[in-house]
Amino acid sequence: MRSHLLNGLTAEHYRRSVTEGVERVAAKLATTDRPFTGVTVDALAPVVDAIDLDRPLGDTAAVLDELEDVYLRDAVYFHHPRYLAHLNCPVVIPAVLAEAVLCAVNSSLDTWDQSAGGTLIERKLIDWTAARIGLGPAADGVFTSGGTQSNLQALLLAREEAKADSLARLRIFTSEAGHFSVRKSATLLGLGPDAVVALPVDRDQRMQTVALARELERCASEDLVPMAVVATAGTTDFGSIDPLPEIAALCAQYGVWMHVDAAYGCGLLASLKHRDRIEGIEHADSVTVDYHKSFFQPVSSSAVLVRDAATLRHATYHAEYLNPRRMVHERIPNQVDKSLQTTRRFDALKLWMTLRTMGADGIGQLFDEVCDLAREGWRLLAADPRYDVVVEPSLSTLVFRYIPADVTDPAEIDRANLYARKALFASGDAVVAGTKVAGRHYLKFTLLNPETRTADIAAVLDLIAGHAEQYLGESLDRAS
Numbered sequence: 001m002r003s004h005l006l007n008g009l010t011a012e013h014y015r016r017s018v019t020e021g022v023e024r025v026a027a028k029l030a031t032t033d034r035p036f037t038g039v040t041v042d043a044l045a046p047v048v049d050a051i052d053l054d055r056p057l058g059d060t061a062a063v064l065d066e067l068e069d070v071y072l073r074d075a076v077y078f079h080h081p082r083y084l085a086h087l088n089c090p091v092v093i094p095a096v097l098a099e100a101v102l103c104a105v106n107s108s109l110d111t112w113d114q115s116a117g118g119t120l121i122e123r124k125l126i127d128w129t130a131a132r133i134g135l136g137p138a139a140d141g142v143f144t145s146g147g148t149q150s151n152l153q154a155l156l157l158a159r160e161e162a163k164a165d166s167l168a169r170l171r172i173f174t175s176e177a178g179h180f181s182v183r184k185s186a187t188l189l190g191l192g193p194d195a196v197v198a199l200p201v202d203r204d205q206r207m208q209t210v211a212l213a214r215e216l217e218r219c220a221s222e223d224l225v226p227m228a229v230v231a232t233a234g235t236t237d238f239g240s241i242d243p244l245p246e247i248a249a250l251c252a253q254y255g256v257w258m259h260v261d262a263a264y265g266c267g268l269l270a271s272l273k274h275r276d277r278i279e280g281i282e283h284a285d286s287v288t289v290d291y292h293k294s295f296f297q298p299v300s301s302s303a304v305l306v307r308d309a310a311t312l313r314h315a316t317y318h319a320e321y322l323n324p325r326r327m328v329h330e331r332i333p334n335q336v337d338k339s340l341q342t343t344r345r346f347d348a349l350k351l352w353m354t355l356r357t358m359g360a361d362g363i364g365q366l367f368d369e370v371c372d373l374a375r376e377g378w379r380l381l382a383a384d385p386r387y388d389v390v391v392e393p394s395l396s397t398l399v400f401r402y403i404p405a406d407v408t409d410p411a412e413i414d415r416a417n418l419y420a421r422k423a424l425f426a427s428g429d430a431v432v433a434g435t436k437v438a439g440r441h442y443l444k445f446t447l448l449n450p451e452t453r454t455a456d457i458a459a460v461l462d463l464i465a466g467h468a469e470q471y472l473g474e475s476l477d478r479a480s
């Protein structure tokens, strides 16, 4: 059994095993012709169920053979140009290499004595990101597991800074198109059920700052405490970017914590062409960035940044065995002092190796390409009488709905769109997402693959129309 432990004696076994696994994945990537096989839960569940976990196979090749059946064959592949669904990106090779390195060394970034250089690498990347945002000389931050955790931590800091005598009086303002993790965070932070106020959006799905101003004024008159404004730089559905400069001005006027959720829009920080779209982010008190969305990094890779390093003390707790208070005076950098997590992956290495191999411009160029692709897709949709498209993209998403010429019942159109999405998924030809706009069902492309061509978008639109028409045809048959 010791032959399975990674150490100096097993280095050769490690090399062979990992190479064998890499070979399988490489072969898979070279041959997948669809993003998905269309497998159903009912078909796949028995295959996984049948595995007896108490009877190991012992041998790498056998385990990889089995993995083909339980996972690799039917996985959803984000690298495929017709995977157009969620905020998942194809990943860059330097980051995949880094993943292999970081899990083999297995540093834990909670304390210096478990990571050494890893801590310094993470800190340098935090400084780099903060500088790209423009947060100023006192900025700091920490890597997190994702945007959800980053938002939670940012709001924890905001809550502590707000110093209200009753949590029930605290209010968080975000737009209707803001991320649901804001609500989840408010609950976890013990705020009241009315704590999160979802402000209306304009036609471009951006927060209406007139409404924000009104609400902040109302807080004052009703003895409520505005705890934070969460501006979204890249809403999950539309990629819309809230008017950051106006929001910053209001936050300054009312003395409110400004959090910018740039989980998606952070790719603009590296952009060569569209950096101006997140102008105003530099005013934030805290920022969420998901490198695993628009920096083409493998899950997880994310961070929360703050303008004032001192605010991170609200996440600081000391344990004698781990990070005793005296270490702060000895200037030993323990990242756990800034994090909600204790044991923590060295995810930062992925971004490090990416920047050292490709540079930020390399990432920015890829992100620019998908933003440009979205614009092309928007032109296609806007010119196509079969479709209604919601907003011109600020980033790389398109929200649209199939609208047959001869059907007027919106509920029937809803069903046709829902059916088309399901049928497409079952076919495996492409994967698209869906959402609701003003109560109606829409379809969504999230374009994060620079390999996707305008022709792919056109082809998938034809597939969707085909499925929707088939549904409506059958529905007509049922009626007659």
Ligand SMILES: *Cc1c(COP(=O)(O)O)cnc(C)c1O
Pocket: 087, 145, 146, 147, 148, 149, 151, 178, 179, 181, 232, 234, 235, 236, 261, 262, 263, 264, 290, 302
């Ligand atoms: C994806 C997303 C999140 C959540 O990030 P995770 O990494 O999935 O936890 C938060 N906010 C926005 C705007 C997002 O798009």
